[in-house]
Amino acid sequence: MAKDDKTLKDDEALLEAISPIVNELIDRNYINSKDKIAAQIAPLIGSAIRVQIKSQKDEVVDALYPVMGNMISRYVAKTFQEMLESINKQIQEGLSFRVIKRKIQAKIRGVSETELLLSQNANSNIRALLLIHKESGIVLAHAQNPLAPINEPEMLASMMSAIKSFINDWIEKNQEHKELGEIEFGGNKITIEDAGYSYFAIITDGPLYANSHKKIRKVLESIVVEHGDSIREFHGDLSSFSNMTIYKKISYLLKSESLKQESSKKIHPFLFLLPLILVFFIAWSWYEANKDAKLLTEVKQKLYTTPQITSYRIDALLDSNIISLRGEVPSKFHKDLAESKVSEILGVHGVKNELIIINIADDPMQISSNISYLLQGFNLSYNSNISYTYNYPKVELKGRVSSESSKAKLLASLKKIDGVKEIKDEIEVVLEDIKTTIYFDKASSEIKDSEMDKLIELASLLKTQESKFFIAIDGYSDSSGSSEMNKKLAISRAKEVEHFLKNRALVSQTLKAQGRDELPLELGIDKDSQEARCVIISWKK
Amino acid sequence: MFAYKVVMVGDFATGKTSLIKRFVDNSFSEEYLSSIGVSISKKVLGNSTMMLWDIEGRTEFKPIFKQYLNGAKGFIIVADLTRKNTIESIQEHIKTSLSVVSDAPICIALNKSDIKSDFSVNIEQIKGLSANIISVFKTSALSGDAVEDLFKQLNAKIIKEIAC
Ligand SMILES: Nc1nc2c(ncn2[C@@H]2O[C@H](COP(=O)(O)OP(=O)(O)OP(=O)(O)O)[C@@H](O)[C@H]2O)c(=O)[nH]1
Ligand SMILES: [Mg+2]
Numbered sequence: 001m002a003k004d005d006k007t008l009k010d011d012e013a014l015l016e017a018i019s020p021i022v023n024e025l026i027d028r029n030y031i032n033s034k035d036k037i038a039a040q041i042a043p044l045i046g047s048a049i050r051v052q053i054k055s056q057k058d059e060v061v062d063a064l065y066p067v068m069g070n071m072i073s074r075y076v077a078k079t080f081q082e083m084l085e086s087i088n089k090q091i092q093e094g095l096s097f098r099v100i101k102r103k104i105q106a107k108i109r110g111v112s113e114t115e116l117l118l119s120q121n122a123n124s125n126i127r128a129l130l131l132i133h134k135e136s137g138i139v140l141a142h143a144q145n146p147l148a149p150i151n152e153p154e155m156l157a158s159m160m161s162a163i164k165s166f167i168n169d170w171i172e173k174n175q176e177h178k179e180l181g182e183i184e185f186g187g188n189k190i191t192i193e194d195a196g197y198s199y200f201a202i203i204t205d206g207p208l209y210a211n212s213h214k215k216i217r218k219v220l221e222s223i224v225v226e227h228g229d230s231i232r233e234f235h236g237d238l239s240s241f242s243n244m245t246i247y248k249k250i251s252y253l254l255k256s257e258s259l260k261q262e263s264s265k266k267i268h269p270f271l272f273l274l275p276l277i278l279v280f281f282i283a284w285s286w287y288e289a290n291k292d293a294k295l296l297t298e299v300k301q302k303l304y305t306t307p308q309i310t311s312y313r314i315d316a317l318l319d320s321n322i323i324s325l326r327g328e329v330p331s332k333f334h335k336d337l338a339e340s341k342v343s344e345i346l347g348v349h350g351v352k353n354e355l356i357i358i359n360i361a362d363d364p365m366q367i368s369s370n371i372s373y374l375l376q377g378f379n380l381s382y383n384s385n386i387s388y389t390y391n392y393p394k395v396e397l398k399g400r401v402s403s404e405s406s407k408a409k410l411l412a413s414l415k416k417i418d419g420v421k422e423i424k425d426e427i428e429v430v431l432e433d434i435k436t437t438i439y440f441d442k443a444s445s446e447i448k449d450s451e452m453d454k455l456i457e458l459a460s461l462l463k464t465q466e467s468k469f470f471i472a473i474d475g476y477s478d479s480s481g482s483s484e485m486n487k488k489l490a491i492s493r494a495k496e497v498e499h500f501l502k503n504r505a506l507v508s509q510t511l512k513a514q515g516r517d518e519l520p521l522e523l524g525i526d527k528d529s530q531e532a533r534c535v536i537i538s539w540k541k
Numbered sequence: 542m543f544a545y546k547v548v549m550v551g552d553f554a555t556g557k558t559s560l561i562k563r564f565v566d567n568s569f570s571e572e573y574l575s576s577i578g579v580s581i582s583k584k585v586l587g588n589s590t591m592m593l594w595d596i597e598g599r600t601e602f603k604p605i606f607k608q609y610l611n612g613a614k615g616f617i618i619v620a621d622l623t624r625k626n627t628i629e630s631i632q633e634h635i636k637t638s639l640s641v642v643s644d645a646p647i648c649i650a651l652n653k654s655d656i657k658s659d660f661s662v663n664i665e666q667i668k669g670l671s672a673n674i675i676s677v678f679k680t681s682a683l684s685g686d687a688v689e690d691l692f693k694q695l696n697a698k699i700i701k702e703i704a705c
């Protein structure tokens with residue numbers, strides 16, 4: 001322990017010395033070459049600590065995390081800033097009603113307009129945070145949003161650790177010094193924040209806010225500082241974690257996140273007074289000359305100033321005093337409210353309500369990507385090529401599978417996807433053609449090497465087929481020699497093939513081997529030819 | 542409250558997936574679907590949560606992917622009583638497992654005990670392969686024979702070790 005302490009202190013001193021240099025390096029070099037940065041940081045840190053630590057990489061990261069985290073976040077912040085700038089430009093270029101609305105909202109909420117745009121676009125939302133023991137994939141602590149919980153966090157954590165080790169192994173082999181940073185599936189994103197013996201997995205719908213990322217890193221930092229030892233020594237006993245401050249810290253992250261979102265919805269109506277005047281004024285000066293546009297503006301204003309629907313994007317179109325409403329709202333309540341508010345407006349003669357009700361579980365994009373994800377897996381493991389078209393809320397499936405049971409499995413799993421309401425399947429069940437003929441030498445029932453390949457191929461095909469079916473193994477012989485002898489040969493050839501399939505290839509279907517006198521006529525094989533010495537394998541009907 | 546990881550190791554088609562299915566779902570299927578990569582199941586036993594990692598079985602062409610064994614608190618090595626070579630592989634699987642986690646307890650499952658086999662196995666000899674072996678079971682995922690015992694005994698041993 002004493003030795004470790006010393007190691008740690010030395011590292012800290014070193015880091016204190018190098019971190020300003022590193023930070024400056026980042027700043028200076030960022031402009032010139034982004035790619036080189038990683039290459040420059042690595043050796044710098046590397047040579048500083050290589051002296052003491054060779055194999056204990058995790059320990060180092062743990063010790064350095066508080067400093068490293070900052071360096072990395074600086075780098076990320078730079079990249080992020082660029083993105084923000086490009087979005088800012090977009091904002092300045094496009095002037096529309098929505099832009100003004102957003103500008104005002106930004107003012108009210110006191111956040112940067114760009115960030116607001118980001119949040120509107122991505123509807124970012126942390127669903128859960130898991131603190132995971134790196135080596136075993138066990139969840140040390142977790143917290144989740146009760147409004148959108150995730151199933152089985154323990155399974156997710158284990159699965160992620162498996163994916164991580166698989167990918168990191170691949171990266172190591174390819175000699176790149178990177179760790180897996182994020183995984184995306186469906187509309188969900190899992191961001192991974194690594195810290196030595198543990199890592200954070202943050203599950204969000206869409207990307208993580210920049211400032212939440214910062215906060216998360218802070219919390220992880222403090223967890224590592226305070227509980228690093230018990231994390232390193234974790235052997236499976238969770239009791240040392242359950243009553244610790246870790247949970248509080250994590251759930252605080254989640255809370256501040258959801259609070260922020262809620263408070264944004266619950267702005268006091270009074271606060272709208274100021275933006276209202278502003279909107280009105282701008283709208284009025286823009287559209288004064290155009291009456292239709294004026295009516296439209298009024299409609300949009302109404303939509304905007306009705307607090308329950310302020311935050312949804314509703315488009316209004318005007319055609320000879322009839323207003324069409326388009327967009328997505330979460331419930332019938334919102335849909336009706338929008339219609340009634342708009343129809344109150346003087347000059348509106350009718351409302352065509354084309355709003356679509358979408359709750360979170362029913363987001364068609366989400367459903368579609370879930371279906372696609374499922375099908376990819378299915379097609380891969382059953383070697384099939386089922387395709388789908390998704391017309392909300394109906395899924396149509398086309399393609400072929402080779403067994404009823406795999407089809408049933410697919411349909412059952414599809415039904416489990418939230419939001420899939422109607423499945424129309426045109427999946428055909430087609431048994432693979434397995435017909436195989438094995439030829440034998442004269443008076444022999446030994447399987448020749450040249451024929452063995454065919455049997456192996458057949459066996460691997462049979463492994464993909466259902467085991468409930470029966471397989472006929474029919475043995476034949478040519479006409480030379482006594483008929484007694486030929487009967488025996490026919491049967492022992494069939495038995496030989498049966499033995500191979502059953503005991504060596506471990507085929508699971510039921511096999512029926514028998515000797516036969518007459519070759520099937522339709523094959524047109526001459527009873528005297530060498531082709532008559534054969535075994536034919538086929539599905540038994 | 543305990544939570545830990547256990548990995549099923551063994552040759553292909555020995556019944557790793559089937560044993561887990563029997564233990565977790567109490568079900569069995571004749572159908573052989575060779576596992577790809579890894580799949581994970583969870584079983585709560587008293588106040589401990591066992592995360593079961595079912596990995597792809599070893600074949601002639603593909604060794605076990607060692608990274609999946611990291612951080613395990615115990616291993617279950619599965620062999621097929623009707624295929625002699627899978628029993629001969631046990632020794633190598635022990636070696637692989639212990640090379641990743643040297644002090645982990647191991648249970649051996651000699652599976653498919655419901656099928657009559659044409660050779661006999663020496664249980665004592667298998668038990669003697671390593672000091673880490675705590676028990677050797679003749680199991681059947683089909684009938685359920687000794688399956689509960691297999692997992693529960695490993696759980697008991699692991700909990701004991703964690704608690705100390
Ligand atoms: N009779 C009998 N059959 C079994 C038993 N356990 C498994 N099987 C069968 O053996 C075959 C292989 O079982 P799996 O559980 O898929 O084997 P696995 O070890 O997971 O195989 P891989 O994933 O390829 O490594 C399947 O057809 C099972 O039905 C058993 O106890 N008795
Ligand atoms: Mg398997």
